[in-house]
Amino acid sequence: MSRDAVVGAVRALGVDGLLLVGDSVCDADIYYASRFLSSDRFAVLITDRIHLLVSSMERARASSESKADVVETTSDYSMKSRIEEFGSADKAYIKVLEEFVSKHGISHLGIPSNTPAGIYRSLTEQFETSLLDKPFEHIRAVKTPEEISAIAEVQEACESAMEVAVSLIKKSKPTGGILVFDGKPLTSERVRSAVELRLAELGCETLDTIVCGGLMSSSPHSRGSGLLPADMPIVIDIFPRSKSSRYFADMTRTVVRGEPSVEIVEMYQAVKIAQEAGLKCIKEGVSGADVHGAVCRTFDDFGYTEREECGFIHSTGHGVGLSIHERPSLSEHGGTLRSGNVVTVEPGLYYPDIGGVRLEDLVVVRENGCENLTAFEKELVIR
Template identity: 45%
Template structure:
């Protein structure tokens, strides 16, 4: 019988590094761990892929049944199979006993030269070195694979982005329906705060099986800090940057969207900033297709801003356009490919954000962000929410 090809075969990478196996130890909070195993567990477990592309999971005994049903990896080993409890008695230390279990599996597969991710636990590597194994920390071999989404992954991201769209609509609707009282936004008779808008976003996301941490609802001059979450009463005539980056509680994939809105009267300066950001985003999105360099997209965004008299990252300015144009989105909210100064070439299956922004401490910030799928012949914008500045 012909052996079925491993779709996550990284044997070429192992060959390049003269390695016998690649190993990850962690829980499903590690994106590579979840991607490679398709198994969710809050406790630490181990994934190993040999140079023959054989894959093994080492898990606790209580997780065996679930791993056999849910994981894409067929070779499941448990700690008890490795006589973990006996090893604890011999070693007097559970951590050392765990390392001995790993050593047993590696030896069984003839693996002595091990590659690991750069954040691999130091204690485990050091202990196994003392047992005769050699280690090399390398860039994740799964990063490039993860950047090219399968049809199933694309559908997962779309589902989360749909929830994100509903949450953004709910947030903007609160601001739209608010009244201006003494320069502040008033909603249903009470001052409208960043916290209340975030609460509505959280409720909407939870209703659709998603969750979000660090949601930004930043009003006024403080929004010139791109990652300020925002706090307190929202005020009239000031920009409100809303950045939502939810994750599905079930499939672990992220989505991302930003809108900037204003209730009241916008100054001519803010209007001009918004128009510049909108134009820069449209220009960048229209460039997206396989084979285009991320650095070219970022450079064109800088061109648009500079032609309109705004500072950019190219001059090292601390105001104006002060971050990259975008990033990949998947099992991590920031992952490859990164749309900035790197010459990374876009490929079909990439899902990236395009999020130009302008930030000036004396007036605040403006940012617009759409989530874009790179298709075989161009792009598909996964973001439905319209762009209206004054609401």
């Protein structure tokens, strides 16, 4: 259970308590430790118990929704009269934080290195503090069965949205080099909007969605815009988050409507085999570097060698959870995989004069292999 993991992780840090301050929409550690979603700033103090400090307006919701053992409010620490006293809500808040920490008998306080500097500096004047880098990254990387179910559910929504995208492209007609759907040229924007609408229907949000066609697809981060081409690759990368569970999923497919060039067909073949090599390599105990190495070797065998921002120019994959990019990393420096890690496996090849191809699956690391959460077909040419 993640509550016990949180308390255990803090115990191992060698401090009396760990204080997190921020909003849990933007800070995944704060959501992980509290399971309380708020776009307003609040504080979590973890000792042998999990204490929340929220505004009095949030007391009821925090008590019913959060996983904290104790919910306190800033009113319990006379926030209102502190504001009168200091003439500043920020100064008053820092004073309230200090009393909150003191009250729980902390002398040596752990503070994550992403804590706002102003709060860190003030607390350092009152307490012995240790600045800690990402205190939950290792426990967050190993998902509980509940977390894996939550991710699998988002992945299902993701595939439903991919189906919408692929089906729009499939129903389009190659006409004079572009795709035409329902009498109108099909654009990246049209496909993206259909994808995001389906995700909204399924309770997911997206910061963005890549629908990138033609030579533009040779830039892996390009989101794509304008007319979608016939006979050229279209990279579709969808990474939604559930609005309720807050977990992400992530997948990519590359498709061509019409007749792809020989180069693209060969690249697709190599990417697919490289992905299989990566997937085959994954199990508890191997390193992310090993998996990345297996993918790179496959590309080398096919004669695709990275040079000057061409070829396979990114890492093989990354962890996915409450953040879209988290531990572990499947890259040159990736460490040992553990059962319960959830990672993407997403080799790709990119050439500015040919285009880009990427395939991305989302998998769970298991003791003797991996469980692929992605069921969506891999077909380059769709008709």
